[in-house]
Amino acid sequence: MDDTAREEFRSYVAARSPVLLRTAYLLTGSRADAEDLLQTALAKTYLSWERIRDREAVDGYVRRVMVNTQTSWWRRRKVDEYATDQLPERPGRDLTADVDLHDALWTALASLPRRQRSMVVLRYYEDLSEAETASVMGVSVGTVKSTTSRALAKLRESSVLLTGRPDDPRTALPLPSNHRPSDGVPA
Amino acid sequence: MSPLDDELRTALQLRAAVIPPSPDPLAGIEQRVRRMRRNRAASAVAASALAVAAIALAVPALTPSTNPVPVGPATSAPPSAVPSQVPPTQGPETLPPAPTAPVFRFEAPWAYRGDRGVLGDGFLATATREWATSKGVAEEQVELVPLYGEVFEPSGQARLVYAARVRGSVDAEYGAVTTGEAGPELVSRTALDRSVTVLLVPVPGDEIPGLYAVAAPDTGRLEYAADGTSYRDMADKAPGVGLIGLEGDTSADQVRLTYADGSTASVPAPELEGSSEPASDGLPENLLPWDFRGVPEASLVERAVRGYAEARGVARDDVEYQVLFNGSNDPGQRYTVLQAWVRGELAQVTAWIETPGRDPELQLRPVTDPGAPVVAVLLTGTPGRTTDELVVIPQPQTGQVLYDPTGTGGEPRPVESAPGLDGVVLIDRAPGADADRLVVLDGDGDLDAPTFDGRVVDLLCGERGCD
Numbered sequence: 151m152d153d154t155a156r157e158e159f160r161s162y163v164a165a166r167s168p169v170l171l172r173t174a175y176l177l178t179g180s181r182a183d184a185e186d187l188l189q190t191a192l193a194k195t196y197l198s199w200e201r202i203r204d205r206e207a208v209d210g211y212v213r214r215v216m217v218n219t220q221t222s223w224w225r226r227r228k229v230d231e232y233a234t235d236q237l238p239e240r241p242g243r244d245l246t247a248d249v250d251l252h253d254a255l256w257t258a259l260a261s262l263p264r265r266q267r268s269m270v271v272l273r274y275y276e277d278l279s280e281a282e283t284a285s286v287m288g289v290s291v292g293t294v295k296s297t298t299s300r301a302l303a304k305l306r307e308s309s310v311l312l313t314g315r316p317d318d319p320r321t322a323l324p325l326p327s328n329h330r331p332s333d334g335v336p337a
Numbered sequence: 338m339s340p341l342d343d344e345l346r347t348a349l350q351l352r353a354a355v356i357p358p359s360p361d362p363l364a365g366i367e368q369r370v371r372r373m374r375r376n377r378a379a380s381a382v383a384a385s386a387l388a389v390a391a392i393a394l395a396v397p398a399l400t401p402s403t404n405p406v407p408v409g410p411a412t413s414a415p416p417s418a419v420p421s422q423v424p425p426t427q428g429p430e431t432l433p434p435a436p437t438a439p440v441f442r443f444e445a446p447w448a449y450r451g452d453r454g455v456l457g458d459g460f461l462a463t464a465t466r467e468w469a470t471s472k473g474v475a476e477e478q479v480e481l482v483p484l485y486g487e488v489f490e491p492s493g494q495a496r497l498v499y500a501a502r503v504r505g506s507v508d509a510e511y512g513a514v515t516t517g518e519a520g521p522e523l524v525s526r527t528a529l530d531r532s533v534t535v536l537l538v539p540v541p542g543d544e545i546p547g548l549y550a551v552a553a554p555d556t557g558r559l560e561y562a563a564d565g566t567s568y569r570d571m572a573d574k575a576p577g578v579g580l581i582g583l584e585g586d587t588s589a590d591q592v593r594l595t596y597a598d599g600s601t602a603s604v605p606a607p608e609l610e611g612s613s614e615p616a617s618d619g620l621p622e623n624l625l626p627w628d629f630r631g632v633p634e635a636s637l638v639e640r641a642v643r644g645y646a647e648a649r650g651v652a653r654d655d656v657e658y659q660v661l662f663n664g665s666n667d668p669g670q671r672y673t674v675l676q677a678w679v680r681g682e683l684a685q686v687t688a689w690i691e692t693p694g695r696d697p698e699l700q701l702r703p704v705t706d707p708g709a710p711v712v713a714v715l716l717t718g719t720p721g722r723t724t725d726e727l728v729v730i731p732q733p734q735t736g737q738v739l740y741d742p743t744g745t746g747g748e749p750r751p752v753e754s755a756p757g758l759d760g761v762v763l764i765d766r767a768p769g770a771d772a773d774r775l776v777v778l779d780g781d782g783d784l785d786a787p788t789f790d791g792r793v794v795d796l797l798c799g800e801r802g803c804d
Contacts, residue, residue, distance in 0.1 A: 160363060168358035175356045176349055185359060192362070193369040198757025201665070202632055210633040218628045218759070252348035259348075261565040263588040263608075274342070275349040281635065288629020288660035288675075290642075293620075304589075306341060308564070 159199050162208060163192060170212055176271045177220050179260050191215040213276070213286045217268045258308035266301035273298055373756075439553035439596075441533050443502055443509070446482045448554050450575035455486030455495045460521070464514040467521045468501050478504050484511075484536065484551050485578045498538050498551050498578075500529055511536045513549070527607070535559075535594055537607050542582065548606060550579040550592050558595040561606070565589040621684040623707040624659065624676055627733050630759040631663035631673075638663070638673050641689030644699045645677040655679050661686070661712060662730050662761055668720040669693045674712065674730060676705060688714040701799060710735065710788035711777050713796035715766065727764040727793065729775065735788050736778035738762045744772030744792065766793070 167188065174184035174191075191212050195202070202211055259267060265287075272283045273294075280298075284291045359365070441447060449456070461483060469479040481501040488495045495516045502509035509529035514521050525538050535552040550559050550571060559579030560568035568591075571579030583590075583606075590606035638660055646653045658677040665671040671691045678684040686702035700714060709732075716726040729738055729752075739749035752762045766773065775796065777789040 163362055163366065167362045171358060171362075172353035172356050176353055181356065184356070185365075188359075189362070189365045189369055192366045193373055194757055196366060196370050197373065198632075201755075201757060204632075207632055207634075214629065214633055218630070221628060251344060252351055255345055255348040256352050257566075259345075261589040270345070271349065274346045275353060277346075285633040285635035285638070288633070290657045290659070292657050293659070302341060302345075305345070 155199055158205070159196055162205075166209065166212075167192065170209075170216070173213065173271060173276060174216055176259075176275050177216060177268060187216055187220055190219055194219075210282075210286050213272065214288070217272075217287065220268070221264050254308070255305065258305045261308065262301055262304060266297055266304070269294060269298050270301050270305075439534060439555070440531070441500060441511075441529070441536065441553075443480060443482065443500070446500065447484060447551075447577070449483050449485070450554065450578055451486040452488050452495075453486075454488055455497050456483060460495055460497070460516065464497060464499065464521050464523075465501075467514065467523060468499075468510075480504055485549065485575060487574070496540065498536065498549055500536065502529070511538065513538050513540050515540075534602060535592060535604060537592060537604070539583065539607055545582045545584055547580055547582050548592075549574075550581075550594075552577045552594055555597050556594050557597055558593075560593045560595075562591045562593065563587075565591045568593050620657075621678050621682065623683045623705045624678075625661070625684075625705060625707065625709060625712075625732070627661055627730075628759075629660045629662070630730070630733075630761055631660075632665075634663045634671065634673060637671055637689070637691065638675065640691075640697065641673045641675060641687065641699075642677060644689055644697060645687050645701075648699055648701060649679055651679050658687075659684075662728070664728065664758075664761070664763075666716070666719065666726065666763075668722065670716055670719055672714070672716065672728070674714050674728065686712050690714075690716060692716075692718060693720060703798060711775070711796065713775070713793065715797055717768070723768075724765040725768050727766040729762040729764060729777075731760055731762070731777045732788065733760060735760070739776040739778070740764050741774040741776070742767065742770065744774045749774065749776050 170191075171184055171188050174188040175181060178184045178187055194215050195208065195212050198211070202208055259270065262270065269283060269287065272278045272286060273280070278286065280291045280294045283298075284294045287294065289297075439447075455461075461481070465479055465481040466476050468481055469476040479501060480503075481499050484498045484500060486495060486497040493516075496513055497515075498511070498513050500509065500511040510526050511529050511533075512526040513524050515524065516522075524540060527536075527538070535550050535556075538549040538551065540547050540549060548561075550561075552559065554577045556577040559571045559573075559577075561571050561579075561581045562568045563585075571581045571592075574580050579592075587606050588608050591603045592606055593601055593603045595601050638658070642656055642658050643653050645658070646656045649656070656677055656679055658675045660673060660675045662674045663672070664674075670693070672688060674686065674688045676684040677687045683704045685704050688698075688700040688702075690698040690700070692698070695718065702712075711732065712730040714728045714730075716728065719726060731738060738752045738754075740752050741747055741749035752764055754760050754762050771792075771794050773793045775789065775791065775793050776787050779786055779788050
């Protein structure tokens with residue numbers, strides 16, 4: 151990479167990494183993993199910098215690498231993850247109903263499958279259009295619509311939301327009936 | 338726009354807003370780039386070793402190797418395996434230290450639990466033979482560790498949860514084997530990770546499928562959360578063994594283990610086939626579930642989809658697609674390789690190639706084989722080049738690609754994936770070549786079990802067959 155391209159890359163990182171770090175955080179749910187994910191994505195971008203002819207497409211490239219890398223990591227370390235019974239601390243927590251709802255949404259978002267979560271983040275945080283999301287994810291607009299729709303349905307059905315504020319019309323939604331474990335299994 | 342849309346948007350904005358920028362992102366990126374380059378150099382050395390090994394293996398009267406050359410998968414390692422270069426930061430959450438969970442190891446396997454009758458009547462030997470046969474190795478090369486078994490009455494049908502490996506190899510799995518009318522049947526085979534602390538084995542049931550969780554015998558408690566948060570005890574089958582019936586979408590489900598020291602660990606339940614992508618999605622059943630690689634090129638993809646619709650004689654809106662790879666080269670060729678399908682029909686791999694000064698070219702492949710290990714596209718007539726360019730798109734996370742331009746059984750040479758191509762390989766190919774051969778190794782680099790070993794022309798067959 152020549153000096154000009156290297157300087158371009160440095161400028162890009164300086165300008166965009168704070169924003170992209172937030173997206174990485176929403177994709178991973180963890181600050182440490184977000185830093186790792188973004189660093190990996192930007193390192194891959196650095197190695198591909200001269201192949202990305204359209205500089206306006208760089209954000210899309212980085213987002214795509216983040217989504218793919220996150221999926222790849224998740225597949226490979228499924229059994230390494232440890233969870234805790236205790237909810238994480240939330241700085242600046244405000245005990246109002248809206249904050250409770252937002253916390254509940256965040257918790258429910260963490261339970262979505264990776265692909266659904268990625269699409270929700272791209273659509274509702276990055277504010278990408280369905281077509282832009284389709285381009286980043288490499289799928290059709292129809293798939294974005296159906297996947298996002300299923301993700302929102304899952305969020306609505308989330309027990310966290312349902313048990314949060316039953317009197318709130320935003321969350322008082324019917325409980326789904328198709329997802330219950332039973333006790334034993336016949337041979 | 339619904340209230341939930343607004344609340345979701347606000348929740349995400351508020352959550353993200355508390356994340357401060359990294360102090361010096363460039364330093365960490367540069368270190369990681371150096372490490373990636375070092376890894377690539379090491380990979381190239383390993384690839385050379387592979388080529389030498391491949392020559393040895395090409396000798397007639399091959400004997401199965403018990404010590405295949407291990408090569409890491411093409412993808413980057415997960416963060417748990419690659420220490421971050423980022424200094425520790427205080428985020429909005431603090432995770433507890435990982436408990437010292439007992440990991441399954443063949444060198445010191447967990448004790449067998451359950452009905453000891455399962456181990457008699459030659460069932461264990463039969464199961465071992467079946468597993469060895471499935472791997473294409475001799476029974477003597479296999480180490481199969483029985484972990485839990487039970488016999489169901491009145492049928493007398495037996496079921497055994499096991500872990501098995503080929504001795505001297507990284508090839509290891511766990512799963513269940515049951516007695517069937519046609520002999521033992523291996524179900525739910527899963528690659529055995531070195532750090533696995535609980536073996537999660539889905540099994541078919543008369544009414545609903547079930548899930549065995551087999552952990553170390555001193556594991557105190559096994560619980561299951563169908564929504565990922567509300568845990569309930571699994572049926573206690575034996576110390577460290579639980580069972581639960583599964584219904585619906587399991588993609589968010591979790592299994593939680595409580596150890597003797599009181600620490601807990603949660604792992605995602607395995608997704609039942611099709612549970613996270615119900616048929617109502619309308620996705621074709623033969624769709625390759627591969628991630629999109631390359632640079633997003635929305636307008637190029639759209640032109641490709643329109644070209645596909647025109648070729649199939651349907652309206653653009655009736656066509657769905659998933660992109661496999663977008664690429665371009667210095668002479669200005671731009672191309673996209675995607676899986677396209679008319680709604681309600683099966684998918685087929687399709688390539689759309691735009692070359693300066695020429696009409697766009699649409700390449701249609703036959704209906705996709707859902708088990709296809711590799712997809713290839715040939716770029717011809719590239720301005721300023723005397724060779725064609727073969728674009729090889731292996732299944733993600735497979736290993737080294739080797740190419741033999743002569744197809745005479747000689748030395749296939751390893752081909753490196755260029756930076757940023759995520760395992761996609763570009764090969765200069767002689768125009769009109771018809772005997773050249775491609776080999777794609779699995780993620781472990783096992784030369785005895787390539788995911789593909791065959792003629793390139795077979796990968797380039799058109800919708801109406803091979804020329």
